[in-house]
Amino acid sequence: MLGIDISSTTIKLLELSAQDGSYRVEGYSVASVPQGAVFEKNINNVGDVATAV
Numbered sequence: 001m002l003g004i005d006i007s008s009t010t011i012k013l014l015e016l017s018a019q020d021g022s023y024r025v026e027g028y029s030v031a032s033v034p035q036g037a038v039f040e041k042n043i044n045n046v047g048d049v050a051t052a053v
Contacts, residue, residue, distance in 0.1 A: 004053070010040045011052045 001023075003014040015027040037048035 004008070006038060006049065007033070008040075009033055011049070013053070 003016065003018045005012040009032065011031045011033055013031075014025065015030045016023045017026050018024075031052040033052050034045070034048045037043065037045040037052075039048070044048050
C-alpha cells in the first residue's frame with residue numbers, strides 16, 4: 001500500500017505492508033516541490049509535481 005502527501009513545499013511517499021493485523025513501514029521518501037507548483041491545496045504545475053513524485 002502506498003500513501004502520498006502533497007503540500008506546497010514537499011511530497012512525502014510512504015510504502016506500507018500489512019503484517020499480523022497491523023502495518024509495517026517498508027520505505028519512505030521526501031522530495032521538494034518547486035515554489036508555486038502547489039498553492040492552497042491546488043496543483044498549479046502538474047509536470048513539476050509529477051517529476052518530484
